[in-house]
Amino acid sequence: MNKLYATIGSGNCFKAHLAMNQLGIAYETVLIDVLKGETRGAEFLSVNPNGTVPFLRLADGRGIAESNAMIWYLAKGTYLFPKTSYEEAIAVQWMIYEQTHLEPNISPARFFTTIVPSRRAEMETQIAGWQEKGAIGLARLNEHLKHHDFISGVGYSIADIAVYGYTHVADEGGFDLDEYPAVLSWMNRVAATDGYIPMNELSLAA
Amino acid sequence: MNKLYATIGSGNCFKAHLAMNQLGIAYETVLIDVLKGETRGAEFLSVNPNGTVPFLRLADGRGIAESNAMIWYLAKGTYLFPKTSYEEAIAVQWMIYEQTHLEPNISPARFFTTIVPSRRAEMETQIAGWQEKGAIGLARLNEHLKHHDFISGVGYSIADIAVYGYTHVADEGGFDLDEYPAVLSWMNRVAATDGYIPMNELSLAA
Numbered sequence: 001m002n003k004l005y006a007t008i009g010s011g012n013c014f015k016a017h018l019a020m021n022q023l024g025i026a027y028e029t030v031l032i033d034v035l036k037g038e039t040r041g042a043e044f045l046s047v048n049p050n051g052t053v054p055f056l057r058l059a060d061g062r063g064i065a066e067s068n069a070m071i072w073y074l075a076k077g078t079y080l081f082p083k084t085s086y087e088e089a090i091a092v093q094w095m096i097y098e099q100t101h102l103e104p105n106i107s108p109a110r111f112f113t114t115i116v117p118s119r120r121a122e123m124e125t126q127i128a129g130w131q132e133k134g135a136i137g138l139a140r141l142n143e144h145l146k147h148h149d150f151i152s153g154v155g156y157s158i159a160d161i162a163v164y165g166y167t168h169v170a171d172e173g174g175f176d177l178d179e180y181p182a183v184l185s186w187m188n189r190v191a192a193t194d195g196y197i198p199m200n201e202l203s204l205a206a
Numbered sequence: 207m208n209k210l211y212a213t214i215g216s217g218n219c220f221k222a223h224l225a226m227n228q229l230g231i232a233y234e235t236v237l238i239d240v241l242k243g244e245t246r247g248a249e250f251l252s253v254n255p256n257g258t259v260p261f262l263r264l265a266d267g268r269g270i271a272e273s274n275a276m277i278w279y280l281a282k283g284t285y286l287f288p289k290t291s292y293e294e295a296i297a298v299q300w301m302i303y304e305q306t307h308l309e310p311n312i313s314p315a316r317f318f319t320t321i322v323p324s325r326r327a328e329m330e331t332q333i334a335g336w337q338e339k340g341a342i343g344l345a346r347l348n349e350h351l352k353h354h355d356f357i358s359g360v361g362y363s364i365a366d367i368a369v370y371g372y373t374h375v376a377d378e379g380g381f382d383l384d385e386y387p388a389v390l391s392w393m394n395r396v397a398a399t400d401g402y403i404p405m406n407e408l409s410l411a412a
Contacts, residue, residue, distance in 0.1 A: 050303075050346055062292060069299035076291040085282040086268060092298065093275035097256075099302050100310070140256055 002027040003057040005047060007034045009115060011107065011166035012067040013054040014199045019071040019161055022195040023078055035116070067165065068095040071158045080158050090152040091159035094144075098163045102141070105134030106166040109173030131174055138170065138180050145182035149189060156193050164190050169199070208233040209263040211253060213240045215321060217313065217372035218273040219260040220405045225277040225367055228401040229284055241322070273371065274301040277364045286364050297358040297365035300350075304369045308347070311340030312372040316379030337380055344376065344386050351388035355395060362399050370396050375405070 002020070004027050006013035020027050032038045032053050039051045048055040048065055056070040057063050064070040075081045082088040109130040112123040120127070141163065144151070152159035168187050171177055177184055190196065208226070210233050212219035226233050238244045238259050245257045254261040254271055262276040263269050270276045281287045288294040315336040318329040326333070347369065350357070358365035374393050377383055383390055396402065 049349060064292075064295050064299060066299040066302045068302055069295045072298045073291055073295035076294070085279055086270075088282070089270050089275045089279035092278045092301070093270060093272040095298070096272045096274055096302060096305050099306055104306070143255060 001059055003030055004028070005030045005032050005044070005053050005055040005057070007032050007039075007053050009199070010034075010053065011103070011169055011199070015067040015161050015165040016054045016056060016070050016074070018197065018199075019074050019080060019158060021197050022193065023074060023080060024195075025074060068099065068158075068162045071161055075158045080156070080161070082152050082157050082159065083155070084153070087153040087157070087159075091157060091162075094151050094159050095162045097137075097141075098166070101137035102134065102163065103166045105130040105137060106170045106173045106175065109134060109175070110166075110169060111173075113174050114172040127174065134170070134173070134175060135179075138167070138175060138177075138183060141167065142180040142182045145186045149186070156190065160186075160190050207265055209236055210234070211236045211238050211250070211259050211261040211263070213238050213245075213259050215405070216240075216259065217309070217375055217405070221273040221367050221371040222260045222262060222276050222280070223405075224403065225280050225286060225364060227403050228399065229280060229286060230401075231280060274305065274364075274368045277367055281364045286362070286367070288358050288363050288365065289361070290359070293359040293363070293365075297363060297368075300357050300365050301368045303343075303347075304372070307343035308340065308369065309372045311336040311343060312376045312379045312381065314379075315340060315381070316372075316375060319380050320378040333380065340376070340379070340381060341385075344373070344381060344383075344389060347373065348386040348388045351392045355392070362396065366392075366396050 002025060004013070004016055004020070006017065006029050008031065017029075032044060034053065038044055039053060045051055047057070048063065050065055052065060054067050054070065055063060055065050056073075064073055082091045109127050112119050112127055150156050150160050151163050164187065167183065168190070177187075208231060210219070210222055210226070212223065212235050214237065223235075238250060240259065244250055245259060251257055253263070254269065256271055258271060260273050260276065261269060261271050270279055288297045315333050318325050318333055356362050356366050357369050370393065373389065374396070383393075
């Protein structure tokens, strides 16, 4: 069975959980406590030397790091996979955009605002920087979604799951999603897809 | 004909140039001067609203941003494309690793060390930070390449082109590549592939 090493509340881990749930792929979750430093411990580093979650161990023993790489593998050949070469390229484009313009800003802003609010005051300057850069990232996403119902093609795909992971919890990082109405409409379309499960329910079930 | 909007000396633009040269794909290059702010000008923003190079305009008018997305599209169906679903996922994994751990550190360190050395002194603290984080990124790449001749499978692919783009000019950012012997050996394997053209020659020909 697939084994997903994951941490509660992570938008990256949610991508893999959501894809496997929507595709009906069996898996077990191994919870890793990032706050306790478990991703830096010898035991986890022997699983994933890069020290990151999520990490997917396939039933045959092979491993995949990076959330977007694992949903690529899991979705191949299913309705969640991009339909043409061009859609594949646009999926890669937005997966990289998400990991370079959205996640690196939304995730730390959210971490020090909502997950470890005790450090919010000392991180105020950095949080403001992440919020400024993340707002630019969200504005460009909003422009794209003004003209597209879904990220990479006419239908819902892993490109949507990739971009949705952190975008849909951006409010927990102090972003006002009302400023991005096309993003909000798209988030509603994603949440209405078959087998959608909210992040909190997945975490609690893990 | 494919039209590549590119800037001289960019490791990201080199990826697209190298892939098209190795695949025998015809293209013309539109040179964009990033230092003169042309990526922020109205003319270029009408081409790519995200304001980044490289940007690929296909003959049919469709566009692709992000270097790794365009080489994905260009290589599909060719010998440069990953051979299995798992190799595809590992290619995505390392493309994202390159854009989050290598390029964001090597590129700015190189920019302020070699491309605009007049700003080197004022950027000393930031350069040291990029060099520290980039060294961790290169060390992990070195570990991977101790056990793999190429990034995502048994043969040379777009995953190698993606990771090679900035890694092979890391010395221009103050990184000592002699510390990463498996990376050096792999760089020699890449440079020996059919149709390989050095970055400087491509830039001059553009």
